[in-house]
Amino acid sequence: MTDAPHSARSPLPPHSPADLGADSGADSGAAARAIDLHKVYGEGDSEVRALDGVSIDLVRGEFTAIMGPSGSGKSTLMHCLAALDTPSAGQVLIGDTDLSRLRDKALTALRREEIGFVFQAFNLIPTLTARENILLPLSLAGAKPDQGWFDTVVDTVGLRDRLGHKPSEMSGGQQQRVACARALVSKPSIVFADEPTGNLDSTSGAEVLGFLRRSVDEFDQTIVMVTHDAVAASYCDRVVFLADGRIVDEFRSPTREQILEHMTSLQARAHGQA
Numbered sequence: 001m002t003d004a005p006h007s008a009r010s011p012l013p014p015h016s017p018a019d020l021g022a023d024s025g026a027d028s029g030a031a032a033r034a035i036d037l038h039k040v041y042g043e044g045d046s047e048v049r050a051l052d053g054v055s056i057d058l059v060r061g062e063f064t065a066i067m068g069p070s071g072s073g074k075s076t077l078m079h080c081l082a083a084l085d086t087p088s089a090g091q092v093l094i095g096d097t098d099l100s101r102l103r104d105k106a107l108t109a110l111r112r113e114e115i116g117f118v119f120q121a122f123n124l125i126p127t128l129t130a131r132e133n134i135l136l137p138l139s140l141a142g143a144k145p146d147q148g149w150f151d152t153v154v155d156t157v158g159l160r161d162r163l164g165h166k167p168s169e170m171s172g173g174q175q176q177r178v179a180c181a182r183a184l185v186s187k188p189s190i191v192f193a194d195e196p197t198g199n200l201d202s203t204s205g206a207e208v209l210g211f212l213r214r215s216v217d218e219f220d221q222t223i224v225m226v227t228h229d230a231v232a233a234s235y236c237d238r239v240v241f242l243a244d245g246r247i248v249d250e251f252r253s254p255t256r257e258q259i260l261e262h263m264t265s266l267q268a269r270a271h272g273q274a
Contacts, residue, residue, distance in 0.1 A: 037090035052245035065233035068242035116183030116191035173204025
């Protein structure tokens with residue numbers, strides 16, 4: 001995979017943990033917010049504190065990567081932010097909506113209308129064509145697609161000539177681009193991507209990351225990506241690092257080398273504590 005096109009930008013220095021979090025003001029333009037988020041699994045001796053007081057604003061129109069050693073809480077944080085899991089304490093807001101105040105039906109509607117998902121395993125329906133897979137969220141909601149927006153997304157992702165093909169007739173990279181288009185077609189407020197290049201070769205991964213980058217730059221989309229890949233993270237505007245369920249650092253527009261160095265340090269620290 002090649003370096004991100006903007007990875008040569010001069011990065012800001014990392015912030016101290018005191019500078020991080022969701023205290024940047026209510027008018028910060030956050031697409032999603034976590035406020036003092038805790039997630040605990042088990043009890044007593046078997047208790048695992050996956051999130052331990054996480055606060056973060058995810059600003060509209062930015063591409064954010066969440067990184068950290070195995071067990072740091074990055075996937076748990078994304079699942080709580082994406083309304084796929086419920087925190088033990090704290091608040092999650094999508095826009096101005098507090099998820100804890102929603103009943104199941106309203107929460108399902110919010111996930112369908114305001115949140116897009118891209119997963120490592122593509123999660124396409126094998127019996128449906130690319131077009132049908134892309135439009136599936138709208139079909140389930142009983143909504144008509146915006147044809148102009150559909151055409152824009154399809155052309156941007158480069159799938160115009162594959163719309164009649166089923167997943168088995170497409171490469172892994174093409175399938176993931178279908179999944180990306182599906183996440184964007186309903187014009188969600190925020191898109192969460194969980195290791196979206198994990199099953200792809202470097203060339204296909206670069207195509208998917210390039211599309212996600214363009215969707216932020218050209219369409220003002222907000223994307224949050226969990227990844228362990230420094231090259232993938234270098235496509236982002238912001239990289240947030242977790243360790244032991246807490247945010248410990250962040251970079252703005254970092255290079256791949258800076259991310260690798262920081263991840264190596266965090267992993268060494270984690271192994272030293274094991």
